Amino acid sequence: MPSLEEELFPSTPGKFKIERSNTMNRQFHRCFTSTSTMFLWALFLVALTASYLSFQSFVDSGSRYFSASWGGIQWEKHVRSSAQIHRSGGMSVLVTGAAGFVGTHVSLALKKRGDGVVGLDNFNNYYDPSLKKARKALLNNHGVFVIEGDINDAKLLAKLFDAVAFTHVMHLAAQAGVRYAMQNPHSYVHSNIAGLVTLLEACKSANPQPSIVWASSSSVYGLNENVPFSEADRTDQPASLYAATKKAGEEIAHTYNHIYGLSITGLRFFTVYGPWGRPDMAYFSFTRNILQGKPITVYRGKNHVDLARDFTYIDDIVKGCLGSLDTSGKSTGSGGKKRGPAPYRIFNLGNTSPVTVPKLVNILERHLKVKAKKNVIEMPGNGDVPFTHANISSAQKEFGYRPTTDLQTGLKKFVRWYLSYYGYNRGKRVN
Numbered sequence: 001m002p003s004l005e006e007e008l009f010p011s012t013p014g015k016f017k018i019e020r021s022n023t024m025n026r027q028f029h030r031c032f033t034s035t036s037t038m039f040l041w042a043l044f045l046v047a048l049t050a051s052y053l054s055f056q057s058f059v060d061s062g063s064r065y066f067s068a069s070w071g072g073i074q075w076e077k078h079v080r081s082s083a084q085i086h087r088s089g090g091m092s093v094l095v096t097g098a099a100g101f102v103g104t105h106v107s108l109a110l111k112k113r114g115d116g117v118v119g120l121d122n123f124n125n126y127y128d129p130s131l132k133k134a135r136k137a138l139l140n141n142h143g144v145f146v147i148e149g150d151i152n153d154a155k156l157l158a159k160l161f162d163a164v165a166f167t168h169v170m171h172l173a174a175q176a177g178v179r180y181a182m183q184n185p186h187s188y189v190h191s192n193i194a195g196l197v198t199l200l201e202a203c204k205s206a207n208p209q210p211s212i213v214w215a216s217s218s219s220v221y222g223l224n225e226n227v228p229f230s231e232a233d234r235t236d237q238p239a240s241l242y243a244a245t246k247k248a249g250e251e252i253a254h255t256y257n258h259i260y261g262l263s264i265t266g267l268r269f270f271t272v273y274g275p276w277g278r279p280d281m282a283y284f285s286f287t288r289n290i291l292q293g294k295p296i297t298v299y300r301g302k303n304h305v306d307l308a309r310d311f312t313y314i315d316d317i318v319k320g321c322l323g324s325l326d327t328s329g330k331s332t333g334s335g336g337k338k339r340g341p342a343p344y345r346i347f348n349l350g351n352t353s354p355v356t357v358p359k360l361v362n363i364l365e366r367h368l369k370v371k372a373k374k375n376v377i378e379m380p381g382n383g384d385v386p387f388t389h390a391n392i393s394s395a396q397k398e399f400g401y402r403p404t405t406d407l408q409t410g411l412k413k414f415v416r417w418y419l420s421y422y423g424y425n426r427g428k429r430v431n
């Protein structure tokens with residue numbers, strides 16, 4: 001007698017060969033018994049699979065119930081109230097990356113002028129999440145509700161567009177940082193490419209479709225040598241994976257504009273700095289190290305040439321973001337279909353006056369009244385570019401963008417914030 005396993009899963013076709021015997025009844029009986037056994041086993045397997053699946057969905061919904069920070073009647077109430085517009089002709093904006101540096105400032109500025117704002121942020125630990133929590137608390141105090149969630153969560157995005165007819169999306173959630181891309185390349189693909197596509201999918205399906213303004217980067221100019229960098233210059237020579245994902249984002253955005261009639265504006269930010277900034281950036285980490293008496297590493301280019309950046313103060317960037325939102329024009333699609341051409345724009349948002357990294361250190365030393373311990377080394381091959389310099393005439397023409405804060409003034413404001421937030425001589429928050 002073959003085992004049940006052998007009957008159900010014959011290892012060789014020969015096992016099922018019909019025996020040529022003259023006892024047909026026995027054959028028929030055996031065949032019948034084996035068919036009914038197979039049937040019973042099949043039934044058993046179906047039941048087992050069904051109960052496994054329902055157990056899984058119970059576990060899923062259970063864990064969502066206990067761990068999800070979104071969903072429910074109260075949550076929807078918060079979302080709607082935060083999205084409410086308090087000025088005539090105002091907008092209702094979903095800000096992704098709202099607990100980030102630029103996201104916090106833009107959300108506050110929108111809220112202050114009477115626009116509705118809902119924030120979304122995944123609070124990842126790329127840098128100290130407690131700083132992001134503190135920014136969230138600040139936003140909360142100003143009536144901006146920040147949801148803890150990821151732009152890769154299509155269900156959450158659908159739910160948000162279900163709850164609110166957002167007129168605009170300010171998309172700032174991203175994996176930032178040029179050099180970190182060598183340590184964790186996939187985080188850039190996850191946020192800057194997969195996350196962007198998930199967000200654009202949600203926007204394309206939303207009814208009405210929002211207009212989108214999003215953060216690209218000066219790094220897309222890569223090895224471009226035309227100075228100052230203009231939007232018409234080539235951007236097909238990225239020097240880092242970060243730059244490559246931002247460039248890919250621009251192409252993806254163009255596709256969604258072309259196929260679905262989404263109004264999309266990409267902003268190429270030039271090394272943004274200021275209060276509530278990002279601890280991974282040079283001006284921030286230099287400040288921390290100088291105050292703690294630790295050395296700082298200053299990179300230098302080939303042939304001892306100093307590196308330079310078109311450092312741009314946060315308040316100027318915020319003005320550029322709001323100007324872009326105000327002039328974005330409408331998306332034309334509905335029901336996931338394009339109904340006509342929609343604007344597709346790209347703007348540089350820089351300061352138009354590059355400053356070298358040693359000069360940045362000088363300014364910090366003066367504001368902090370502490371001499372830096374400098375360790376000057378040749379720039380490693382880590383994705384950095386030697387200099388950046390923005391031509392801003394397009395943004396100036398389109399929405400009157402005109403940066404007004406020089407590095408000296410902006411860093412003074414940053415240092416004042418840093419000392420009040422962390423306290424003197426510390427890297428940790430004291431209050």
Ligand SMILES: O=C(O)[C@H]1O[C@H](OP(=O)(O)OP(=O)(O)OC[C@H]2O[C@@H](n3ccc(=O)[nH]c3=O)[C@H](O)[C@@H]2O)[C@H](O)[C@@H](O)[C@H]1O
Nearest residue numbers: 176177178217218219269270271281282297298299307384
């Ligand atoms: O415009 C952008 O699109 C990008 O701007 C920012 O990148 P960067 O311009 O590289 O700024 P940042 O790291 O502050 O380094 C500044 C300078 O200090 C040099 N640098 C840096 C670190 C160090 O230890 N030593 C050093 O000399 C370094 O070589 C460089 O010359 C954002 O981080 C990025 O997310 C993106 O938004």
